[in-house]
Amino acid sequence: MTKTALVTGAASGLGYELSLLLAKDNYNLILVDIDAPNLKKVKSELNIAFKCKVDIIIKDLSKPNVALEIYDEIKDISIDVLVNNAGFGLFGTFSGTDWERELDMLHLHILTTTHLTKLFLDGMLKKGSGKILNISSLAAFQPGPLMSIYYASKAYMLSFSEAIANELKGTGVTVTVLCPGPTKTDFQSVVSENNIDNKIAFNMACPSKVAIYGYRAMHKGKTVAIPGRFNKFLSVLPRFLTRNSATSIVRKIQDKNRDL
Template identity: 65%
Template structure:
């Protein structure tokens, strides 16, 4: 175990049980933060806590909640019991593949609640205290999907565009307050996310099998960008180039290119 003499602060991470949220939690613990970890699956979150606690001396509080439910941000905020949050990472999310005409509304509404409402409300609740203390860091998880429309994953792309726009706007409003907002926009990353989108097919089943990033590297890139107060963080040169696609092509053509990529790439289990 690595002990940390000096505690750095308290960090709240959503979707911390796996993938990027788990990797970001490890980086926070390594830097001496105590953690509040929120996720939907109690067993997976407990396992994540054990793995972090085996390496680092952080105090770790767990909050088991479905973050797609109404008013869950308020419940999380109340569970903090007045503790000041120094870092907020709004990471929990999932994707849905399919033509909008065919996809399941209940699942889509849950995704929109999670990406849009919970992210926004939790930010609002935590931000107040950060501004009053003149310090704080917020990392919102968006995606490369934020930069143009995404046929066959229309609501996922639109919700990630919302997160990017919201984050850039409040980052500007918060200049001079000591609070920074960073929006991380990864491309394909090798986590459970890809299996959820593809209904159980693994990322190795994807037909476009290059430019799939390792979650540890993406988390490290995002974490360092957050610590520097960078507003938009896009890991990887190919992804940086792809984010500019709508500037080189018309928006209509960029949308058509994304449709081709989605059609060709995705292997979904039925």
């Protein structure tokens, strides 16, 4: 029996790469993104390359109640895999950044992700199987000056995923949270309102390899997946430093990265 996966932020980056992996494994796909032209291109590409069925939903996932809109549109379809990937960053001091943009980020990273998980988890529990993959970040492990809301929202995603993964033990449903470091996607080009480029590229990962790592971790039922040895080291480093020290290090990296 063919399984179905729902992927948010599927028009590019990790969402696109994960959609490819799912298509290769013969999942039918429901792809969601605000970027209609690119999402239509992805659908066309997958329809040509694979035999799976691909449906697309054009939605702004940063808006209130969008999770329920998506659920109502496809509630008759059994979802076997939910990938909460959509997200964006915003660079700048908290006092200087745009609140409306930050509100969109909080809705997307926290409310939409949580609500989609809530809505589709029920069906997974009823059939006793399902996989949820939430895309967090290495940023989840420490505070992030100059990207305070982004870092905090990713920390929420990590904590939320770990908690419900524990709750779901023995149900047949697993939750995996993927926490990549810097990855070569469109993320950096939209982080700053001033289009400031990323200056640090020594730890920049390939999106395809990150997606493969997360995909395998999801199928193994692993709870926290951190690709790369250096990233694993960075994730535990705050345990051996004071919170102030860890925060100061992140600030120095951000300053260097943006040449402030």
